[in-house]
Amino acid sequence: MDTAGNLLWSAAGIGAYEDLANAVNTDSDENVYIAGTFANDLKIGSTTINSLGWGANSTAANAGIDAFIAKYDKNGVFQWAKTIGNASDISLDDMEITSSNKILVAGFVRGPDLNIAGTSITIDTAIASYFTVLDKSGNLLWYKLDSKRNKGATPRGICADKYGNCYAGGEFTGDPTLNFDSITVSAYAGIDGYIAKLMPPLSPLVSSDYTIICPGQNVNFSVIQDGYPLSYQWDFTGGTPASSSIPNPVVNYPVAGTYTVTLTMANGHETTTTTLTIQVSPSACATSLAEYVNNIKITIAPNPVATTAVIHISDIDLTKNTSFQLYNYLGQEIGVPILITNNTFALDVESVPPGGYFFNIIQNNAVIKTEKLIVINH
DSSP, X not given: OOTTOOOOOOOOEXXXXXXXXXXXXXXXXXXXEEEEEEESEEEETTEEEEOXXXXXXXXXXXXXEEEEEEEEOTTSOEEEEEEEEOSSOBOOOEEEEOTTSOEEEEEEEXXXXXXXXXXXXXXXXXEEEEEEXXXXXXXXXXXXXXXXXXXXXXXEEEEEOTTOOEEEEEEEOSSSEEEETTEEEEOOSSSEEEEEEEOOOXXXXXXXXXXXXXXXXXXXXXXXXXXXSOEEEEEETTSBSSEEOSSSOEEEEOSOXXXXXXXXXXXXXXXXXXXXXXXXXXXHHHHHHHHXXXXXXXXXXXXXXXXXXXXXXXXXXXXXXXXXXXXXXXXXXXXXXXXXETTEEEEEOTTSOSEEEEEEEEETTEEEEEEEEEEOOO
């Protein structure tokens, strides 16, 4: 419905037996997710899903109950449907969409197995609580079972914070304790309640915008990982800076070579290490020039230079996040005064020791031109 209560679209799931929609939610793209339970089979949109317990052979008396999750776009067009089931019964008690558009659902399962969106899991008890997260395409990302496998543990409500940490509240009875990994909750009498916080497992997606670069080019590194608190320790041997503790650092590699980048992440419960390889080669300079800047013309005069080098650049808009760097052959950045007039630069090298240097022009964090500059005795 719209904000005035007018119906925009509707959808129905058609099944032979008891079918329930227990939860509905939306993501930041206005896609709509519906979750619940069904017995035997259920037709949602163009897809028919079957109970994993009995499927098409079910009758009203023996139909196994499984859970389903279905996705529609903001216009009501069916996207997909996934099942959570086994040979016995499944409940789905609540659903939450995280800030990164992941789908969190929770319920209980009667053992001895569980299948989440096509992934089979073996459990070792009659009844267990389950918590699972799918991506927006319905693929399984991670799951958690209460490790005590309590006889009466049932989640009743779930939510997620802005970091993707999951919170669950529910009840348990039967055995005197309920366990999540190393944490034990003790029952007092009868039916007791619990509140649990579940952090997403560390499985970071680590990437860089380039893996083969020209000497002096910047590389933007990024990491995607739900959960908080998170700590980052980057090692950039051969780069500037040589290390960082922020999630998305920018690093310059002034000298040719092959460098290993290492990221060690921790969340207070576990630690994981990921590596990337960056190749720095002069042969990449022509590729970078052709790919990012066409028809750029640059002149440096005089070159060699003793006091002031006049650099003129044409056919490029230098107002777009443009910066400049001067590096020596050891990869050390040299700070020098630069006077800019339109597309002409006056580079004062009077205080720079004689030798060979690289003058880099960076635009939008990418090196668009590198020129060799020779400084001679003053």
